[in-house]
Amino acid sequence: MSPQTTRRWAWIHKWSSLVCTVFMLLLCVTGLPLIYHHEIGHLLGDDVEAPVLPVNTPKANLDKVIAAASALHPGKIMMYMSQEADEPNIWNLTLGANPVDPDYVSVAVDARTAQVLAQPKFEGSFMSVMFHLHVDLYSGLWGKLFLGFMGLLLLVAIVSGVVLYAPFMRKLDFGTVRRGRAPRLKWLDLHNLLGIVTLVWTFVVGATGMVNTWADLMLKYWQSTEMADMVAPYRNAPQLKELGSMQDSMARALAREPGMKIGFVAFPGTPYSSAHHYGIFLRGDTALTSRLYKPVLVDAQTAQITDSRELPWYLTALLISQPLHFGDYGGGWMQFLWAMLDLATIIVLGSGLYLWLKRGVSVPATNSAIAAEAA
Template sequence: MTARGLRWWSWIHRWSSLICTIFALLLCLTGLPLIFHEELGPNPAIDEVAGPGGRASVDRMIAEALAGRPGEVVPYLFYDRDKPILKIPTAASMTSAPDTFFYKVFDIRTGKALAADQPNEGFLYIMLRLHADLFAGTKGMLFLGGMGLLLTLSIVSGMVLYGPFARRLRFGEIRKRHSNRLRWLDLHNLLGIITLAWFGIVTLTGVINTLAAPIELMWQSNQLLEMAAQNRGKAPDDRKAPVDLVLANVRAAVPGMTVMTLAFPGTPFSTPTHYAAFLTGDTPLTSRILKPAIIDAASGEVVAVRDMPWYATALFVSQPLHFGDYGGLPLKIIWALLDIVTIIILISGLYLWLAKSRAGGARLDLVETASAKAAR
């Protein structure tokens, strides 16, 4: 590569890194406890629920959840992936923001209410909101997505620049006899190239996750309306079929799959005259991919069942990969160690830039040193 090309890549790496580093550091710091969200947020009442059993009436659980919340409605049902529990949120309206929900948790085998903490409160919830959208909703998610793209550019440019740099040193060599800045430079480059693949994957899956809101809108405006249109000829009916009947019909229509979420009529994930059920399979891969079913609200009959479009599937698959929560505690520990190494990389990058600025623009960094070599 020519000296001019190296200077160009140097400029890209420096400024893409500087713009996104503070936000990348925030995401790494908030993401670290989220890796262990199950271990850090144990709930004794829920943890004790285990084992097979029957199914109590969901309609009865809904009635109990609403009994203490006058004037509110139930917009969704949320089943736990690993335990026989059902989370029933109540809200002021079907379109209320999820952070306003009040949750009641039940043992689905007995219908007994459990004393559980609210999932939209506490330390982990604050970490999740900072990590996901900076408490700024969709705008915050898209902003972090833009920072993720800049971080991807920084990773790619760093990889390009590492080649000329690595030709002058043995792999893993730290120049201990030189200045502190050169030692940090060598460490920064070494840790960066070691974590390159992991950091790139986590960054790209994070960018995909920030597109959740646009992906949801695309699905709602296309596939959801197409599925509901299959019984558009029926007149609207104020009657609502019992939820137990709706769930029984869905399970019969899609055998071998498990209902994870039921959206009630009038929510953003259903229509005014339809329930929407979201089911998963029982394999490591299919358990992360949702299959939607649309149910007529008045009769409880299943209208349509389809696979999610490819862009929604990409979102569902990227979410567990981003936090490393598909391989149990050992993989979570590896993810955490790599996250800590990434924090060191980001802090060392800031130090190198500040040290260079204090030195009055001395040409000692990785790219400019390589440029000088190439120009000789």
């Protein structure tokens, strides 16, 4: 690689790294507790736990579950109900003054006894602060898109760093850390070493994180295309007078898609349904399919299924990218690996910032020197 080409790559690496480094540090620091969000929630007492009952205890009628939550908030209407994949004994219900109320309330109900367990408040908690700083900087869609752009710059920095690393390391054995020289040189070697070691993980997490920032745009596109087509026959239907049985609706949806489990339910008027439908989103029961949803639209008055379709490829890609980003699909060992790689990436980012702040007098423009000064 010629000196001129090296200078170009060095410039790209330096500025893509500098622009995104502070934000990437923020994402790594806030992402660390999110890897263990269940464990931290349990430790802080924020997680709701179902009481121990006999294994064969039957599930309560879903209409009774809804009634138990609605009785606590008679002035509000149902928005969503869902179950965590690892906690089938709790229904999490969301109610608001209207179907898109941002000031919603949450109610956790025992799925077997239809008894209210708690009214958890996520906003204002430690995990909510970490979540918002990691996802949208408390700025909604624009915050997500901004962080997505920072993720793109990270990918550019990774690619340009690899291009610079190869000629720089030709004169050194892989993994060499020159401890007897100046501190900046030692940090440069550590920066390059950890950068290469974490290369694939950082690229995957950066790429999937960038994809996740487009989630709102993807969902809006799906709602305006396929979802709109699914509910088109109800465009001129009269307003609902009363809601049909959720128990019957769910039973028909599960019978329509045998082998699938309940993911979440969107009530009429919410973005994931229509003014006349329950949007029942089912998921598979394997490691991969448990992350993928299939929407089943049920007439909210007659409890009859009106449509069911596979999600388009772009939403499937989004759903697959989410567990790859957080490492929450492989149990404790996967979480530990993700946490260690996250810490290593924090060192890479911090050392890169240190190297820039401690940059010294220019050196001759050889390939290796330019690569060193660009780090």
